[in-house]
Every structure is written in C-alpha cells, then in structure tokens.
Amino acid sequence: MRKIVMILAITLFFAGCSGAKTSEEGDKETAIGAENETTEDVATPSEGYSFEYNDVTIPMNVDAAPIVEVLGEPVEYFEAASCAFQGLDKIYYYNGFELGTYPNAEKDFVSYVNLLDDSVTTEKGIYLGSTLDDIIAAYGDDYTAEGTSYVYRLGETKLTFIVEEDAVTAITYFAIVEGLNN
Numbered sequence: 369m370r371k372i373v374m375i376l377a378i379t380l381f382f383a384g385c386s387g388a389k390t391s392e393e394g395d396k397e398t399a400i401g402a403e404n405e406t407t408e409d410v411a412t413p414s415e416g417y418s419f420e421y422n423d424v425t426i427p428m429n430v431d432a433a434p435i436v437e438v439l440g441e442p443v444e445y446f447e448a449a450s451c452a453f454q455g456l457d458k459i460y461y462y463n464g465f466e467l468g469t470y471p472n473a474e475k476d477f478v479s480y481v482n483l484l485d486d487s488v489t490t491e492k493g494i495y496l497g498s499t500l501d502d503i504i505a506a507y508g509d510d511y512t513a514e515g516t517s518y519v520y521r522l523g524e525t526k527l528t529f530i531v532e533e534d535a536v537t538a539i540t541y542f543a544i545v546e547g548l549n550n
C-alpha cells in the first residue's frame with residue numbers, strides 16, 4: 369500500500385512537469401516565532417482551501433518551512449529535482465497525510481496536501497470513505513466533474529475528491545501555481 373501511495377505522490381509531482389508555472393504570489397510568506405507555536409498566528413493567503421491537522425493550519429502557496437517545523441519530524445521524506453522549477457520538490461509523510469512542496473527562489477512553498485487514510489478529514493468532515501452526497505452537502509454543488517473527479521476551486525487553490533462506487537477514494541488540496549516564472 370505504501371508503494372502505491374509513493375507512486376501516486378511521485379506522479380502528482382511529475383504532473384507539474386506539464387508546463388506548470390507560478391506567479392509573484394508564490395512569495396507569500398508565513399512566519400512562526402516560537403518553536404512550539406501553532407500556525408494559528410501564521411498569516412494565510414487571502415482566500416483558499418487549507419488543511420488542518422492537530423491545530424496546525426496548512427494553506428497552499430505559503431512558505432512550507434514554518435509549517436514543517438511545527439508538524440515535527442515526518443514519518444518519511446522524499447525529494448526529487450523539480451521539472452517545473454529550479455530546485456527540489458519535496459514530500460513529507462505524516463500520519464494520515466502527505467505534504468508536497470515546490471521550490472521558488474530560496475524557499476519551498478506548499479504545493480499540495482494528499483489525505484492518505486480515514487484518520488484525517490477535511491475542515492468540513494469529509495474523509496476517505498465518505499459519499500458524493502456527503503461532499504455535496506458539505507461543499508455545495510459548485511464543482512467541476514471530470515470522470516470520477518469532483519474539483520472545487522477557491523482563490524488560488526483546488527480541493528479534489530475522487531469518488532469511485534459512491535465512496536471517496538482520494539482527497540487532495542492543490543495550490544494553483546500558474547504564471548510563476550522561476
């Protein structure tokens with residue numbers, strides 16, 4: 369199972385090789401003063417989906433360093449040369465989710481959060497195993513459907529649900545990084 373998840377994560381990273389670019393907005397920063405501080409005090413982008421884990425808010429397109437610091441040591445870590453940016457794409461594996469980053473200038477920014485099991489949920493309580501009706505009740509019907517994917521867009525983020533046989537099989541938060549020249 370872990371190999372399948374790793375392959376999925378690598379596939380997501382290399383999907384960015386299709387010409388993804390980002391904008392000056394990639395310079396948005398978050399800062400955490402104290403080592404034990406949560407990200408409640410971290411500035412978040414104006415509008416977009418965020419994942420929350422153990423009182424740590426993880427918005428997309430922000431400096432990943434303070435978030436990774438607060439989350440602590442990952443269960444696993446993977447990095448590879450970025451095909452869309454100069455530097456390394458990084459994946460941090462935590463219990464129940466993975467956090468992917470993309471490089472921009474001297475920093476790494478949150479690219480995606482992929483939920484790996486039903487021990488974690490979205491901020492509206494959707495988890496792997498929820499139904500399409502659950503998703504629509506929580507997020508409404510303003511989505512784009514493509515095959516088994518249901519995509520919600522908010523600001524510079526996307527929240528994607530894969531639904532197979534009326535059960536959610538994948539949930540991923542994505543940063544929209546179009547237009548960034550690195």
